[in-house]
Amino acid sequence: QVQLEESGGGLVQAGASLRLSCAASGRTFSISAMGWFRQAPGKEREFVAAIRWFDGSTTYADSVKGRFTISGDSAKNTVFLQMNSLKPEDTAVYYCAANLGSGFGLGYAPGYAYWGQGTQVTVSS
Numbered sequence: 001q002v003q004l005e006e007s008g009g010g011l012v013q014a015g016a017s018l019r020l021s022c023a024a025s026g027r028t029f030s031i032s033a034m035g036w037f038r039q040a041p042g043k044e045r046e047f048v049a050a051i052r053w054f055d056g057s058t059t060y061a062d063s064v065k066g067r068f069t070i071s072g073d074s075a076k077n078t079v080f081l082q083m084n085s086l087k088p089e090d091t092a093v094y095y096c097a098a099n100l101g102s103g104f105g106l107g108y109a110p111g112y113a114y115w116g117q118g119t120q121v122t123v124s125s
Contacts, residue, residue, distance in 0.1 A: 002026045002114040006096045009119030016123070017084045022096030022116060024077040032101040034072055034079040037109055038092035038121075048094070050106035051079060059106055064090075086123045093118040 008020040024031060035050035049060045049070040058070050067086075072079035079096065097112035104111030 002028060002031065002098050004096045004098060004114055004116035006094065006116040006119040009094060009121045011122045011124065012086055014087055014123055014125050016086050017082070018086065018121060020081040020083070020094055020096075020119060020121075022079045022081075024079075024098060028077040030100050031074075031077070031098045033099040033106055034070075035097045035099060035106055035112060036070060036079075036081045036094060037097060037112075038090075038094045039118075040089075040092040043092075045095070045109055047107040047109065049081060050099070052106070061107070083121070086121075088123045088125045090121060091123050092121060094121050 003025045006022045033050055033052045036048040037045050038048050039045040047061050051058045051070045051072050053074040067084050069082040095118045096116040098114040100113045102111035
């Protein structure tokens, strides 16, 4: 089992920045990648960003490229999401997720085996 705990959400104005953190515990040696997803009210959960532990390579959704940066420390089992130039449409519950090497693309939510409880990000206009 892997446990994930997010922190860092909050209420900000458009144009501001937030940094989300996610700490993994338990059988963390099984993690091959970490990702961030988000879900807005009435919408499906969508991919935001992911990082592969073995080489640190990253991938992003088009909607956040150039504004969000994912980083992490595999030794400390921690992943971060730096969010800059926030927009009202970024408002959502943000979830951290752990991928155990499912073979699916990192943007595919069912490929992640473990999920955090989520942290709310609200961006006012």
